[in-house]
Amino acid sequence: MKLTGVELRRVRMPLVAPFRTSFGTQNARDILLLRVVTDEAEGWGECVAMSDPLYSSEYVDAAADVLTRFLVPALAAHPRLDANAVAPVLEPFRGHRMAKAALEMAVLDAELRAEGRPLSRELGATRDRVPCGVSVGIMNSVGELLDAVGGYLDAGYVRIKLKIEPGWDVEPVRAVRERFGDDVLLQVDANTAYSVSDARHLARLDPFGLLLIEQPLEEEDLLGHAQLAKLISTPVCLDESITSARSAAAAIAMGAAAIVNIKPGRVGGYLEARRIHDVCVAHGVPVWCGGMIETGLGRAANVALAALPGFTLPGDTSASDRFYRTDITTPFVLDDGHLPVPTGPGLGVEPLTDELEAVTTSTEWLPL
Ligand SMILES: CC(=O)N[C@@H](Cc1ccc2ccccc2c1)C(=O)O
Numbered sequence: 001m002k003l004t005g006v007e008l009r010r011v012r013m014p015l016v017a018p019f020r021t022s023f024g025t026q027n028a029r030d031i032l033l034l035r036v037v038t039d040e041a042e043g044w045g046e047c048v049a050m051s052d053p054l055y056s057s058e059y060v061d062a063a064a065d066v067l068t069r070f071l072v073p074a075l076a077a078h079p080r081l082d083a084n085a086v087a088p089v090l091e092p093f094r095g096h097r098m099a100k101a102a103l104e105m106a107v108l109d110a111e112l113r114a115e116g117r118p119l120s121r122e123l124g125a126t127r128d129r130v131p132c133g134v135s136v137g138i139m140n141s142v143g144e145l146l147d148a149v150g151g152y153l154d155a156g157y158v159r160i161k162l163k164i165e166p167g168w169d170v171e172p173v174r175a176v177r178e179r180f181g182d183d184v185l186l187q188v189d190a191n192t193a194y195s196v197s198d199a200r201h202l203a204r205l206d207p208f209g210l211l212l213i214e215q216p217l218e219e220e221d222l223l224g225h226a227q228l229a230k231l232i233s234t235p236v237c238l239d240e241s242i243t244s245a246r247s248a249a250a251a252i253a254m255g256a257a258a259i260v261n262i263k264p265g266r267v268g269g270y271l272e273a274r275r276i277h278d279v280c281v282a283h284g285v286p287v288w289c290g291g292m293i294e295t296g297l298g299r300a301a302n303v304a305l306a307a308l309p310g311f312t313l314p315g316d317t318s319a320s321d322r323f324y325r326t327d328i329t330t331p332f333v334l335d336d337g338h339l340p341v342p343t344g345p346g347l348g349v350e351p352l353t354d355e356l357e358a359v360t361t362s363t364e365w366l367p368l
């Protein structure tokens with residue numbers, strides 16, 4: 001397969017409602033999409049970086065720049081284009097995992113479309129549908145939160161995740177338990193908002209039977225997470241800290257992660273995501289698929305990944321309408337709390353022309 005060109009496309013997708021986390025409030029997504037054109041097929045990639053470097057150091061303008069100036073030229077100069085070659089070719093350039101993941105995803109999509117092979121088959125999926133959880137933001141009142149949670153449970157979501165931060169943690173969790181009972185699968189995500197000196201406070205969540213507490217401490221603090229894990233009974237799950245299979249192995253070995261949230265964009269792509277899955281399965285560590293408010297393109301790939309055998313916990317693979325009134329692909333619709341794994345070649349979905357044009361804010365063709 002020969003690379004003939006790459007299109008960088010920015011789309012602006014308004015959210016159905018503000019989504020507030022410990023690092024800020026989002027009202028819309030400014031997303032970078034890649035369309036890789038080869039002599040055999042085209043492929044789509046989605047960069048999950050946010051507009052601002054608040055979740056991680058990456059942000060979408062930097063991803064567009066590093067792809068344009070470094071990553072795409074390096075790949076174009078490589079004689080053999082296949083998805084397995086992308087990460088090694090890009091390795092000399094440090095970091096920028098979300099940018100690299102988008103490029104690898106587009107090459108993988110093109111390669112699999114050319115072969116007529118679904119991504120789910122390529123990754124080793126063992127199921128044809130996946131159970132879906134939902135991520136619920138920080139709200140202005142407990143009442144508003146309970147209404148939102150009730151709506152998601154009525155929609156069929158099998159797991160509720162509450163964003164928490166200091167001042168919004170024990171009370172909302174208690175309120176959800178009191179209103180919806182102890183059988184609802186419930187977990188929390190702090191997005192690094194606490195420090196290990198908050199251990200006594202976080203132990204107040206222990207009586208509520210949470211599945212996990214996600215990324216309570218800052219990304220680099222593996223030791224702190226290992227110390228915290230000894231002071232609370234809620235299992236510690238890592239998100240931001242897990243950037244590769246190597247970091248997953250280190251976190252598990254240190255006792256910093258009892259559960260791992262896998263996000264392909266955060267770790268450099270779907271192939272590294274599979275390696276992290278394999279490392280975690282080898283250590284008996286459950287994994288689930290995290291979300292970065294993707295369009296239907298990234299959602300399709302995440303659902304394929306979430307169908308691998310080690311994904312034993314519901315992920316943040318919510319339906320399209322969790323965040324978007326209109327998706328740029330045929331919407332993913334929750335059915336009995338599950339989403340179907342796409343069966344077509346590659347991602348199994350592609351952008352709907354009119355919907356894509358309606359949200360496009362810029363396109364740039366990189367000739368090679
Ligand atoms: C679904 C969920 O909670 N995702 C992330 C946080 C997050 C929140 C908001 C975002 C806005 C724009 C881009 C990425 C974002 C990621 C998480 O698990 O930590």
Ligand SMILES: [Mg+2]
Pocket residue numbers: 189191214215239240261290
């Ligand atoms: Mg998280």
